[in-house]
Amino acid sequence: MAKRAPEPEKRQGFFSQMRSLFRFTRDIYGWLPWAQIAILIGGVLIGLILGYLIGGGAVLSLVLWGITGLMLGILGAMFLMTRLSTSAMYQKIDGMPGATGHVLSTSLGRRWQASDTPVGINPKTQEAVYRAIGRGGIVIVGEGTRGRLTRLVNDERQKSQRVANGVPVTVLYVGHGPEDVAIADLAKTIKKIPKTIDKATMAAVIRRIESVSQSLSSLPIPKGIDPTKVRSQRPR
Numbered sequence: 001m002a003k004r005a006p007e008p009e010k011r012q013g014f015f016s017q018m019r020s021l022f023r024f025t026r027d028i029y030g031w032l033p034w035a036q037i038a039i040l041i042g043g044v045l046i047g048l049i050l051g052y053l054i055g056g057g058a059v060l061s062l063v064l065w066g067i068t069g070l071m072l073g074i075l076g077a078m079f080l081m082t083r084l085s086t087s088a089m090y091q092k093i094d095g096m097p098g099a100t101g102h103v104l105s106t107s108l109g110r111r112w113q114a115s116d117t118p119v120g121i122n123p124k125t126q127e128a129v130y131r132a133i134g135r136g137g138i139v140i141v142g143e144g145t146r147g148r149l150t151r152l153v154n155d156e157r158q159k160s161q162r163v164a165n166g167v168p169v170t171v172l173y174v175g176h177g178p179e180d181v182a183i184a185d186l187a188k189t190i191k192k193i194p195k196t197i198d199k200a201t202m203a204a205v206i207r208r209i210e211s212v213s214q215s216l217s218s219l220p221i222p223k224g225i226d227p228t229k230v231r232s233q234r235p236r
Contacts, residue, residue: 018078021085028088036077043073090184097126099183100143100174104132107187111135113206118143120152129156133206136193137168141186146173163212164205168196 026032047069048062055061093099101116108114112134120129127144129152138160142149160169173180181189
């Protein structure tokens with residue numbers, strides 16, 4: 001008998017996603033539930049006050065404005081959770097192999113092209129080098145100890161300068177040193193790089209670099225991180 005094809009993985013529904021996001025954020029910010037309850041109560045109270053002032057204390061006015069306040073409170077509580085979830089994600093992935101790739105591939109927007117797969121890696125230490133290309137030129141990002149990344153970074157910089165002559169190359173290191181960039185500030189730092197090339201040049205640079213890039217599929221490359229499933233690891 002022919003084997004049955006595996007059933008496609010079911011996508012989480014909206015409420016399931018919100019529940020997972022709440023639990024994930026609460027692990028870092030334990031006060032989140034109390035803050036959300038306070039926002040809900042505050043929204044209802046504001047609605048009742050407005051209903052009393054505008055409707056003269058009529059029951060229907062109080063009910064309608066109370067419901068309006070509750071809905072605004074729900075939106076406020078969800079907005080707070082969404083904002084905190086981003087900060088919680090950065091705290092959880094900070095220092096983990098592959099964190100840089102996750103940020104580059106999900107947080108730079110359409111004006112930059114990057115992958116969660118590194119362009120250079122040390123298989124023993126999992127220290128890696130990533131690359132992003134945008135209107136600001138080429139950005140090389142080192143993830144790990146600076147001293148051990150020097151050779152990988154220099155190799156990638158020389159290759160980029162050779163293939164895209166005249167295009168500015170910026171080198172960043174992710175970490176907590178005085179000259180490093182924190183993982184939470186990586187995307188903002190790259191987006192602030194001044195535009196130096198036009199869209200046509202950017203597309204040409206991407207094609208050139210991709211044509212000479214060597215495949216790293218045989219190496220144990222740390223892929224991007226799912227921030228809802230991260231686990232703490234020993235610091236390098």
